[in-house]
Amino acid sequence: MNEKEQKKATIYDLSIRSGASASTVSAVLNGSWRKRRISEKTAKRITSLAEELRYTANQQARALRSSRSGLAGLILPVYDTRYFSSLAQTFEVQARNRGLLPVVVSGRRCPEEERRVVESLVAYSIDSLFIAGATDPDGVHGICSRARIPHVNIDLPGNLASSVISDNRQGARALTAAIIRHAQQMGRLSPDDVYMFGGRDDHASRERIIGFHSAKSELVGCSRGSDSESTGYSPSMTAMAFERFYKRHGTLPRCFFINSSINFEGLLRFMGKHDGEAFEDIVVGCFDYDPFGSFLPFPVYMIRPNISEMLEKGFELLDIENDTARIVLIEPQLVLPRTALEGPLDDLKDSVPDG
Amino acid sequence: MNEKEQKKATIYDLSIRSGASASTVSAVLNGSWRKRRISEKTAKRITSLAEELRYTANQQARALRSSRSGLAGLILPVYDTRYFSSLAQTFEVQARNRGLLPVVVSGRRCPEEERRVVESLVAYSIDSLFIAGATDPDGVHGICSRARIPHVNIDLPGNLASSVISDNRQGARALTAAIIRHAQQMGRLSPDDVYMFGGRDDHASRERIIGFHSAKSELVGCSRGSDSESTGYSPSMTAMAFERFYKRHGTLPRCFFINSSINFEGLLRFMGKHDGEAFEDIVVGCFDYDPFGSFLPFPVYMIRPNISEMLEKGFELLDIENDTARIVLIEPQLVLPRTALEGPLDDLKDSVPDG
DNA sequence: CTCTCATGCTCAATCGATGGTGCATTTACA
């Protein structure tokens, strides 16, 4: 058998070899054969022939004809944090379980880029789109609805499409309370000892700031001056914010809340330029979970959004007729310092050493 | 204009509105119009009409006819480490620059799963496949070559397709030398103080073990007993290995090499169950770079594979006629403790705070 | 004034799968 020289089998090949018509073959192989009253005998004959010839349907042809591509899209700002890579991983599993091929793209927090990549997904007639972390969810919504593509926002709310989001406010409250209590064990805290870095003017950040202030004022009272600094989702801008604070006060705040693990990388850059005294005795909270972040030389509390629940709800919302944009809140989890949770890595089928 | 009610424009719509034939429209929009001797005037007319109607080509139709889908595949074991998520991110950028839509899937280090996901990519007629971290690269090769899909191995060598790989042996030598030198500053080292954890019986692990032993025997001599433990790429198995070592010796090795960041998560789990004494004064090296890993409470040296260069070489190899399987070695980078390198996150267009 | 050739475009088949329509058989039943 010169398999290597063989082109991929089509329904026409199977049609000839089986004696049935191409449409019968098609019906058998896509499962609609009962509806089309094909006999079980014929079906069996064709499926076993298909296996023998290693038939797999040409998805482009199927998509062209039926305008269902079997692709599920996910747009992220960026892959390269443990939060978003977990999201991508979990999305892949869930999409695959539903018979879809996941296509993940990143918009890099740039509205034009977001549109470009979404347009490119639309050109492939994706069946649905999960929007996680677009700067302009409503712009993306416009593209999708023009193309009649069902879509949901994940972890950010849009006004025009349904959304599944973490309860940022409660999460921030819990996180703030946790770091304040921890720091208080090491001495009294004044309002100026409790600070927040990172984020920008988006929904998640606003909610987190509200939660932060609410817990803070309850436990240590309000600062007179500003007690938070918005730096965008940028490691370098965040690093500069830490440098400025350090220059002004000769130390970092005793206790602070970092808006996301991307901003946390700004703290790492600061740490790389200073020795340990600069951050002795600090207590840090971070919205987002990173197992390595949990083991730094100072206590780090983290919030882990419940990714798989968010995605599952997202898939459910896609199926529901979308007359009104609903919002589903999902509780995130507070992770104590020095905690290495299980995650997608534990699903690897590689648990038995063989060397 | 009830744009929302409009279906997507096709070349036939443009054909009617422009007065040109569909084939002319097609030629203009796919760039082959000079070859087909379409006048510049006609081309301009059609392109501007296309913009006006927001035309984008139906990729399924294009792919079906021309059997070039515009999709570039990447198969990873898993997304959820900083190494693989950087790889995915960089791959996306490079594929996009070449006009391709990246499709990333994970095979979870399971041969059957790898085949399944690759088959699903083949069903979408991907134009090329990058194989990064398959347990069975030659099995994947078989599927690709039957389907005539150009492919390269990234960071693992296959016997049948060209490969771009990190110089694991040299990297491991450099890493081992670095941790030994560091540990020696804190006192003499015996061969039993230098250990290796993680990996399995794959090419990368074998090379790293060779590099490890070569540097170790040069600097501190050989152990009599075993000085390495293969745990697979599994956090939990690695954690158990640390527990066993600790139970036996009452301490961790002074100085050890961890095969990958996935295995490093096993150390985190160990750390989560013990207090600081268990890992005071250790010096750790890890093959893979994770910014958070670089700032743990003990010195961590890391090796960062040169991802973008590997991928660029990979794209080059795809273009070359693939009569013989070549192997290209790329030097990785040694990263000193407490180093936060710039990376994909810095390309985010979010460097200006706006809140 | 005819012939040749370049120019500028159109025609129609094609990629592989889908699904509405409709034609033969077979079965059921009077």
Added chain:
DNA sequence: TGTAAATGCACCATCGATTGAGCATGAGAG
């Protein structure tokens, strides 16, 4: 035995873009 209903399947247009082949038209040569 004749007719209606159920069964089993084939025919063919269709999705939208690509591409080899070929038809007009006008310019230039002889």
